[in-house]
Amino acid sequence: MIRVGNLTKRYGSLVAVDDLSFEVERGGVLGFLGPNGAGKTTTIRILSCYHPASSGSASIAGFDCYSQSMEVRRRVGYLPESTPLYPEMRVREYLNFRGKLRGMGWGERSAAIKRVTDRCWLTAFVDRPIGQLSKGMRQRVGLADAIMHEPQVLILDEPTIGLDPTQIRETRNLIKELGEHHTVMLSSHILHEVEQTCDRAIIIASGRIVASGSMQELRNRFSTQGGRVIAEVRASQNEVESGAKTLDGIEALDVAASNGWVRLAVKTLGDRDIREDLFKLSTSRGWTLRELRREGANLEDFFIQVTAEQAQKAKQRSSINA
Amino acid sequence: MRNVGVLAHRELGAYFLSPIAYAVIAIFLFTSGLAFGLGVFTSGGEASLRNMLNFWLVLILVFVLPMLTMRLISEEMRNGTIETLMTAPVTDSDVVLGKFLGAFLFYLVLLITMLPYPLLLRMYGPVDMKLLGCHYLGLVLLGALYIAASLFFSACTKHQVIAVLLSFALLALMTFASDALAQLFEGWTRVVLQQLSVQSHFRDFVRGMLDTNHLVFFISLTGLFLFFAVKRLEMRRWQ
Incomplete structure (x- = not known):
C-alpha cells in the first residue's frame, strides 16, 4: 500500500531523510517511531505530496507521490502535526469546504459530515467556530477531515500531542478502529503510544531505519539482549562486589551502598537468570537479603539504545564527509 | 477549475x-467619499469623477488592496493550513487563482459601494453612461493588477506585514514614480519605465478612451504576477 524506496531528502547540506526504504501492506496500524528531528515529518510530508524528495521514490496504492500526486492525494487522508485549521470557520463549514475540494457531491458531503462527526464525537460542536474549540476538539476536527473521503491510507503526524490523558485514550481507540478499514501510518516520538496503538513499527533515527517489524518481533529482538537482576543485601560494599564477580554470565555490575544496605544491579548475558545463584551466594556468605528481582529488558531501553547508536553513526558519517 | 470556485467562495466568506x-x-x-466630496463640492469643482479617479482613488487603492x-x-503559511490545502487534490494554480478570484470579487463589492457617486452627479446634469462604463472597466483592471501583485508578495513570506509593505512599495513605484524615473534615463530604459507606469495607462480610461494597448498592459501584467505567485508556491515545495 505504501512503498518507499531509497528515499532521500536534503535541505541544503542537512540530510533529513537518508536512503530510507520500507513497505507497508494493506490494513493495520503502522507506528513510525523516532526521536524528534529523526526525519518522521519529512518522510510523512513526502508521502502526503506536500514536498518532493531529493531522490528515491515513494508511492501509495501504486501511484507515485510526485508524478501522480493528484491520484495519491485523493487516496490519502493526512493530519499534519499541529492540526492546522481555519479558526474563523464553523466545524460544518470547514468539513463542507474540504469535501468540496475533494470533489464530493452535495449529498455525499452531508452524509460524510454526519458520519465523521459521529465517529469523532463532534456532533454537538458542528456549529461552533473552530477558533473557540479546545486543542483536543480541534484534533478531532482534523481527524474528521482526514477520514471524511474514506481514504485508503491515513497518515497521522503525532496525533495525540497536546491532548489530555482521556483524549489520548479516546484518540488511540479511534485510531485502532480506523486501522480495521484503512491503512494507518502514525508517527510518534513516544514509544508507549506506538506500543499501545500499533501492530507494527518502524524505528528511525537520524533519517535512517534502525529497526522494524511487528511489535512482537521487536519485543523478541531486544528481550534476547538480556535483562537485569537487582538485589539489596546487608554487607560491606567490597565484599559484595568481589562476591558477585565470581558468578557466571555477568555482563556488567553496579554496586552502591546506602544506610548500611548495598544495592547490586547485575546486567546478565542473554536469557540467563542468576537469581538463584545470587541467593545461594548471599546465604553462604551470611548476608541478609531483603530484595531480589529480575527486570526484563524493555522496549524503551532498546529504543533509546538504537537511536543513540544511530545518532553516533550519523555524527561519524558527517565528520568523515567533512 | 471547479476548485477555483470552491477556494474563491471560501476566501470571500473568510473576508x-x-x-x-x-x-x-x-x-x-x-477616503473615497472624502476624495469625491473635495473634488466636487468645492467652489469651482467639476461635476465629474475625473478629479477623484486621476489621483486620489488610485492612491487609496494602492493602500487598500494590498491590505485586503x-x-x-x-496567513495560510503562518497557520500551517497551507499544508492541508496543498495536500488536498488541488493544483498550485487552483490555489492562486481561487485566492485571486476571492479577493477580486470582494473588490467588486467595494466598487459597488461607489455607485452613489454617479447618482449624486446626476443632480448636476446628465451622466455619460459610456464614460462611466469606461471608468469602471479601468478600475476593474487596475484592481486586478494590484491584487495580483500583492498576492505574489503574500506568497513570498509568512509575515503579512512584510507582504503588505513590499506591495505598497512596488505598487507606489509602478503607479506614481515610474513616469518621473523615466525622465532620468535615455533610450529603451526610458521606454520600458514609461510603459510600466500604471497611472499613464489608467489615465486614458479616466478620459474615456478605450485603447487595446492599455487592455493588454493590465491583463498581461496581472497574468504575469499570478504566474509568479504559482511559481513561488511551487518553489516552496522544494525548500
Whole structure:
C-alpha cells in the first residue's frame, strides 16, 4: 500500500531523510517511531505530496507521490502535526469546504459530515467556530477531515500531542478502529503510544531505519539482549562486589551502598537468570537479603539504545564527509 | 477549475467573517467619499469623477488592496493550513487563482459601494453612461493588477506585514514614480519605465478612451504576477 524506496531528502547540506526504504501492506496500524528531528515529518510530508524528495521514490496504492500526486492525494487522508485549521470557520463549514475540494457531491458531503462527526464525537460542536474549540476538539476536527473521503491510507503526524490523558485514550481507540478499514501510518516520538496503538513499527533515527517489524518481533529482538537482576543485601560494599564477580554470565555490575544496605544491579548475558545463584551466594556468605528481582529488558531501553547508536553513526558519517 | 470556485467562495466568506474586511470597507468608503466630496463640492469643482479617479482613488487603492490581499497566502503559511490545502487534490494554480478570484470579487463589492457617486452627479446634469462604463472597466483592471501583485508578495513570506509593505512599495513605484524615473534615463530604459507606469495607462480610461494597448498592459501584467505567485508556491515545495 505504501512503498518507499531509497528515499532521500536534503535541505541544503542537512540530510533529513537518508536512503530510507520500507513497505507497508494493506490494513493495520503502522507506528513510525523516532526521536524528534529523526526525519518522521519529512518522510510523512513526502508521502502526503506536500514536498518532493531529493531522490528515491515513494508511492501509495501504486501511484507515485510526485508524478501522480493528484491520484495519491485523493487516496490519502493526512493530519499534519499541529492540526492546522481555519479558526474563523464553523466545524460544518470547514468539513463542507474540504469535501468540496475533494470533489464530493452535495449529498455525499452531508452524509460524510454526519458520519465523521459521529465517529469523532463532534456532533454537538458542528456549529461552533473552530477558533473557540479546545486543542483536543480541534484534533478531532482534523481527524474528521482526514477520514471524511474514506481514504485508503491515513497518515497521522503525532496525533495525540497536546491532548489530555482521556483524549489520548479516546484518540488511540479511534485510531485502532480506523486501522480495521484503512491503512494507518502514525508517527510518534513516544514509544508507549506506538506500543499501545500499533501492530507494527518502524524505528528511525537520524533519517535512517534502525529497526522494524511487528511489535512482537521487536519485543523478541531486544528481550534476547538480556535483562537485569537487582538485589539489596546487608554487607560491606567490597565484599559484595568481589562476591558477585565470581558468578557466571555477568555482563556488567553496579554496586552502591546506602544506610548500611548495598544495592547490586547485575546486567546478565542473554536469557540467563542468576537469581538463584545470587541467593545461594548471599546465604553462604551470611548476608541478609531483603530484595531480589529480575527486570526484563524493555522496549524503551532498546529504543533509546538504537537511536543513540544511530545518532553516533550519523555524527561519524558527517565528520568523515567533512 | 471547479476548485477555483470552491477556494474563491471560501476566501470571500473568510473576508466577511473577519473584522478586517469591514475595517477596509470603512476606510475605503471614508477616503473615497472624502476624495469625491473635495473634488466636487468645492467652489469651482467639476461635476465629474475625473478629479477623484486621476489621483486620489488610485492612491487609496494602492493602500487598500494590498491590505485586503496580504493575508491570502501569508496567513495560510503562518497557520500551517497551507499544508492541508496543498495536500488536498488541488493544483498550485487552483490555489492562486481561487485566492485571486476571492479577493477580486470582494473588490467588486467595494466598487459597488461607489455607485452613489454617479447618482449624486446626476443632480448636476446628465451622466455619460459610456464614460462611466469606461471608468469602471479601468478600475476593474487596475484592481486586478494590484491584487495580483500583492498576492505574489503574500506568497513570498509568512509575515503579512512584510507582504503588505513590499506591495505598497512596488505598487507606489509602478503607479506614481515610474513616469518621473523615466525622465532620468535615455533610450529603451526610458521606454520600458514609461510603459510600466500604471497611472499613464489608467489615465486614458479616466478620459474615456478605450485603447487595446492599455487592455493588454493590465491583463498581461496581472497574468504575469499570478504566474509568479504559482511559481513561488511551487518553489516552496522544494525548500
